[in-house]
Amino acid sequence: MNPTAGMANPVELLLLGHADGRRCGVDRRVGEVTYADMRGAVADYAGDLRAAGVRPGCRAVVVSDDCVAAVTAVLALWWHGCVPIVLHPTLRPAEIGFIVRDSEAEFVELNVAPEHEAAVRTELGEVDAERGAAGRGGLLTALVPGRAGPSAVPPAVFGETDELLVQYTSGSTGRPRGVRHCLRAVHAVLRGVGSMLELTPDDVVLSTAKLSFGYGFGNSLLYPYAAGASSVLLDGPADPYGVAAALDAYRPTVLFSVPRLYAGLLRLAEQGKAVETGSLRLAVATGEPLPGELASRISDVFDVPLINGFGATEVLHTVVAAAVGQGKAAGPGSIGFPVPGVTATIRDDAGRPVADGTPGRLHLATESVALGYLNRPQDTARAFADGGVYTGDLAFRATGGDLCHVGRADDMLLLGGYKIAPAEIEHVVRGIAEVAECAVVGSADPLGLEQATVYVVARNPARPDETRKAVRAALRADLAPYKRPSLVEIIDELPVTANGKLARFRLRRRPGGPVGSPEGRT
Known part of the structure; x- marks a missing residue:
């Protein structure tokens, strides 16, 4: 039923x-x-x-x-x-x-x-x-x-397919696009990953992802309220110290966060600082790829079952997931299996399914697929096709049946759960007088989490520190905190292909990956 x-x-x-006296929410x-x-x-x-x-x-x-x-x-x-x-x-x-x-x-x-x-x-x-x-x-x-x-x-x-909610996500050029959701989608995600969460009125949910982000909207509103549970609403930036304090103050039973924040909590615990996770019965990590080693450490150190999930704004919430240490998913890059009600296929550029082990475009068919993009008919036609939606992610199906994430097809960055267009960051940096050229790429930090690096060619090569300082100031002034690159690198020239196009892949393949000095961090 x-x-x-x-x-x-x-x-x-x-x-x-829901029972009148039950707590539904709390904020400071x-x-x-x-x-x-x-x-x-x-x-x-x-x-x-x-x-x-x-x-x-x-x-x-x-x-x-x-x-x-x-x-x-x-x-x-x-x-x-x-x-x-x-x-x-x-x-x-x-x-x-x-x-x-x-x-x-x-x-x-x-x-x-x-x-x-x-x-x-x-x-x-x-x-x-x-x-x-x-x-x-x-x-x-x-x-x-x-x-x-x-x-x-x-x-x-x-009506089931009337527009109910619009969530904005960055496009490949940095121009935000409104994703149109309907009531059918809300019902679908509650039946899908909602069935894996098994929330009850006794649960207290804490999400570090915000309501303005599709992941947080589901975590803090849709799932707990549908179950008659309680939602802890945190304002301000989510950092490991603040989340550790919230875990101690509110004693949540379910924690939703992104991999890099879990990594921050692990660092606090390793430094001997108290991270009270004894009240948790479940932890969920979604928003960016979760390296397998980090997933195991989260589950082991905090002694809590962990769900590793994958979702997209175009499907409202998590649609692929796996319980760490359970099931068949174990390979590097695995994001798990489709949740109930979701069909995931890997397709080539013509929309044809490819063989297992072959990378291709991730296509999702589910009732939570959005109605399309607001006022973007061409984008809608490209993405919402073949009976579902292409997320812009590249993946392959492993021999065990689980899906493995390869990367973004459109060079979008996934930073702390937010999709960020390199072009948006580059637009800010190119406007700086001290900058001749720039390029933004993603790379893995020492924990395997994605970070952004802005490579800058200084207009005056003899004054790199001055250029770096100007870039850092502009990023802080003109970009929201979650859009700012982690590293600023000053280089002699940007690599290009034979036809003169920027060769981003060469920046990603620099020896050891992007490396920044402490003063280069924003």
Whole structure:
């Protein structure tokens, strides 16, 4: 029997029917919130949306770090029949403005740091002025709390394939693309990897990935709320010290994180610092390739079962996974097996399946495949084809039936779970007066995790330190923290192919891989 059958709005699935006194969320600002508290807050917010004249069915942007208020906004927007788009508050104002324009959002919930708010509101004011000049309706950026009282209107009805959620991901050129999800996809991921998690109302979930990232949206909202469990919402940057403190303070039973943060926790433990993992019954690592040796160390040192997962924004969440130390997956680069409801095939450029052991394009067929990209018909036609979606990853099927990840077909970087286009970083670096040329490539750090290195040819070769300093300053000023390269390398010239094109593969194959001095780190 399908437990989600008949649900016409995700609010019914995620919020209604759970015990009133059960804790659903906690953050450092408001403390603990029960399901009864959340239902009341969502009804109030939905009433405010209606009173403000927000049009049901419109897209609405929520700019916020992880907190109870952000979850409230998303659920209320769904209640009212809107399509939420969650963005991280460290995005530059121009990036937020681009997404508001691209999505044609009609409402923005802004929850950013005071020192950032004025610049973002200036950008949104420009969007409003553009729309006014074009004779279009304005952009709503504020509600009047309590004007209408709680919503007495039942949650809006969504069809299984109606647009329900848009998540933005970088394209191969760095231009963000909105991925359009539907209610069918939510049901599918809950039946898929959700069945492997086996969450219950007694679980406490902690995710280091943010709500603005597809992986975090599932971890902190979809899975725990569907199970009637509790979600710990962490604001601010996720670093090993902060996560170790959260493990001690909140005693979660399930931890979702990315491989490089697990590696950071291991380093703390090896240094003799307390990393309290005794409450955990399960750890999940997704967002970037997890080296086999690191996976074993995580499971052994922290004495917890570990699921190694693989997913993509285009399929909402994790679609390939394996329990470390269990099953047949053991080879280098293995990302496991398709989760229930997912068919994974490896195909050539013509879309034909290839033999086991032969690298090719990873193709996924599942009900969680997105509706396509927003306003990108050509990109949609290329990616969403042959009865599913091509993720842009290269992989092969091993003899044991598990899938092994080879790399990205489009040179995209996967840093801490975020897809980053080299072109976006290069655009910033090329604008620096001290830089003549540059190129960004990915490589493995000593733990086998992907890192980004920006190779720079200095305009004045005699002053490399000055060039490096200028690059580091520009990266900090113009890129969100998760987009910044780990290393800055000054080299004499960029390698090129016989026809003059940049030979990125030669940079990746430099002796020992990219090596940076301490002062080169950003």
